[in-house]
Every structure is written in C-alpha cells, then in structure tokens.
Amino acid sequence: AVVSTQSTGVYKGSGAYQKFIEVKDSVVANAGGGQLKAGPIRRPDHLRATVRWDYAPDICKDYKETGFCGFGDSCKFMHDRSDYKSGWQLEREWQSKEYGAHENDNYEISDSDDDDIPFACYICREKYENPVVTKCKHYFCEACALKHYKKTKKCFVCEANTGGIFNPAKEVIAKMKAAEDS
Numbered sequence: 001a002v003v004s005t006q007s008t009g010v011y012k013g014s015g016a017y018q019k020f021i022e023v024k025d026s027v028v029a030n031a032g033g034g035q036l037k038a039g040p041i042r043r044p045d046h047l048r049a050t051v052r053w054d055y056a057p058d059i060c061k062d063y064k065e066t067g068f069c070g071f072g073d074s075c076k077f078m079h080d081r082s083d084y085k086s087g088w089q090l091e092r093e094w095q096s097k098e099y100g101a102h103e104n105d106n107y108e109i110s111d112s113d114d115d116d117i118p119f120a121c122y123i124c125r126e127k128y129e130n131p132v133v134t135k136c137k138h139y140f141c142e143a144c145a146l147k148h149y150k151k152t153k154k155c156f157v158c159e160a161n162t163g164g165i166f167n168p169a170k171e172v173i174a175k176m177k178a179a180e181d182s
Helices: 027-032 061-066 087-095 103-107 142-151 170-181
Strands: 131-133 139-141
Touching: 131 142, 131 170, 139 142
Parallel strands: none
Antiparallel strands: 131 139
16 A cells, blocks of 8 residues: 555655656757756747848848838948849849839839829819819819809819809819719
C-alpha cells in the first residue's frame, strides 16, 4: 500500500512527487527544460511572426505607410511617401523592352476641358438635371439656379451678379450623353 507523506510525516524525496499536469512538447518545455532537445522547436500557437524586408533603410517606414511618424521632426529617417521603382523593377522593364516606352505619357498634360466642368450641381450636390451655366461659368441644375435666383440675384459660388442669365450648359449635356453611351 502507498503511504502518503503527509500521514507519516517522513520526507521521501523528489521520487515521491506526483505529476498532475501532463508535460507536452512545446516552446515553454523546450526553452525552459534546461537541456537542449533534438529536432525543431514547435512554434507557439498564440504568436504570429511577420517579416518586412527593408529595401530603403533611409526612409521612415511608418511615415511611408501611414503618413504619420511618432518621432515627428526628430525622426532620423527621411519622411517621404513618393513611390520610386526599385532596381529589380527597372531591370525587369529593361529586359521586357518596356523601359521608357510610356515616358511621354507620364508628363503629358491633357487638353481636355473636362477638368473645368464639375460633375455635380454646386447647390444640391446631385447629378445635373437640365444643366445651365451662368455668365461667370458656374454650372447648376436649372431648378436649383432659378430657386436660388428667387432668393438673391448673385451667383451661388462666386456671388457675382448673374443678371438672371442662365444659358443651357451644352458642354455638360454633351458629357452626360457621352457617359450614357459608353
């Protein structure tokens, strides 16, 4: 019969210790065991390792990715968010004979006047319904322009005197038709 240490009061040594927890092969067991075990060490289940290769060590990674750096002006790295091609990207373009092929397109300024025409009415902020243009070249829906004209004779955007002149906006109408066709 097994006699308990507590009942006899006699110490039996470490051989009489009982194991209540089953020891499994884990990082804690491998690292904390004191002796090295053969084979790979099992990864922990609660940690995830990520790696980021730093090809530009002189640029602040935080600022490049997020636009914010906790160090502020005292950061020793350059705060730059521009995108440059790496050497391997330039070599790949050179080998595929694409290097410099579209260079003129990168610096070409488009001649289209679409940049001057807004895509929505300034007053209602919706897509144009019967677009009109004022003398000062601002575009509105016809109903919005007339409603605003009843309140004041001035342009909604620049407050110039409109004189009640609202011409049909042919450029916007053509642009809307082209968008519908495509």
